Amino acid sequence: MICFELLNDYSHICIHGFSEKSDGNFSFQPPRDPGSARSSWEKASVKLGFDIKQVVRPGQVHGDRILSARPEHALVPVGESGILEGYDGTMTAQPGICLTGVFADCVPVFLLDPVNKVISLVHSGWKGTVARIVVKAVRQMKRQYGSKTRDLVGVIGPCICREHYPVSGETAGLLRAVCGNQQDRFLKPAGQDAWHADLAGIVSWCMMDAGISETNIAISGLCTLCDQGRFFSHRGEGADTGRMAAFLALVS
Numbered sequence: 485m486i487c488f489e490l491l492n493d494y495s496h497i498c499i500h501g502f503s504e505k506s507d508g509n510f511s512f513q514p515p516r517d518p519g520s521a522r523s524s525w526e527k528a529s530v531k532l533g534f535d536i537k538q539v540v541r542p543g544q545v546h547g548d549r550i551l552s553a554r555p556e557h558a559l560v561p562v563g564e565s566g567i568l569e570g571y572d573g574t575m576t577a578q579p580g581i582c583l584t585g586v587f588a589d590c591v592p593v594f595l596l597d598p599v600n601k602v603i604s605l606v607h608s609g610w611k612g613t614v615a616r617i618v619v620k621a622v623r624q625m626k627r628q629y630g631s632k633t634r635d636l637v638g639v640i641g642p643c644i645c646r647e648h649y650p651v652s653g654e655t656a657g658l659l660r661a662v663c664g665n666q667q668d669r670f671l672k673p674a675g676q677d678a679w680h681a682d683l684a685g686i687v688s689w690c691m692m693d694a695g696i697s698e699t700n701i702a703i704s705g706l707c708t709l710c711d712q713g714r715f716f717s718h719r720g721e722g723a724d725t726g727r728m729a730a731f732l733a734l735v736s
Contacts, residue, residue: 488639490702494598501532501731502641504714509726510586534582534733541584542571544607548615572612573621575604577629579734586727588716589708591687592641593618597631605732608687614658622694633695645707646682653677663689
């Protein structure tokens, strides 16, 4: 289980973690074994110290909707029946609720407002990145909880790196529109009508564009495809591979 130094500085406010292959598979979707997945969730709850009955799990449909989670959103068993369809991000100011998401190359984003004690966890694939979901999360934290961008802290967890993430010219064009005059920094030619895209870099740029200070942003730099012994990778191992999980909860 990986913890991030920047968030460790706020361990009195929140608990967090990002699983590795050694922590098990966290996806219940076939052909994966639901019993094994349930065991992974239960072991993670013990390791990190969150209540397994207070887990909030978005359906992750590669969109840009973010749920402001309340206790009733967590009152379901861990498993497919517990997924909240239509969302790719969650946030809460309620202590004890554990925000989660599952990943195997897409970008996990942890956001913390340590002043107002608000957290958000975002799943940002290329479609969510084009939709600027992390910017929308920041705006929602400001609007609903009174957060100020100068206080926000953001961490980008393990995801696929630019060298292993080729995209079509069409997709590159959509991503180029997001990063503006920084496009040459995040998109590199990879052959005819193909580009290598730095999703983590683009998401980090979006966080700064939303007003978060660069000094309050950390990128793990860990690639899910480079290190398949440590991480599951959709691009490296196929659609049926397992999923890591991200966890973020306010201390009760």
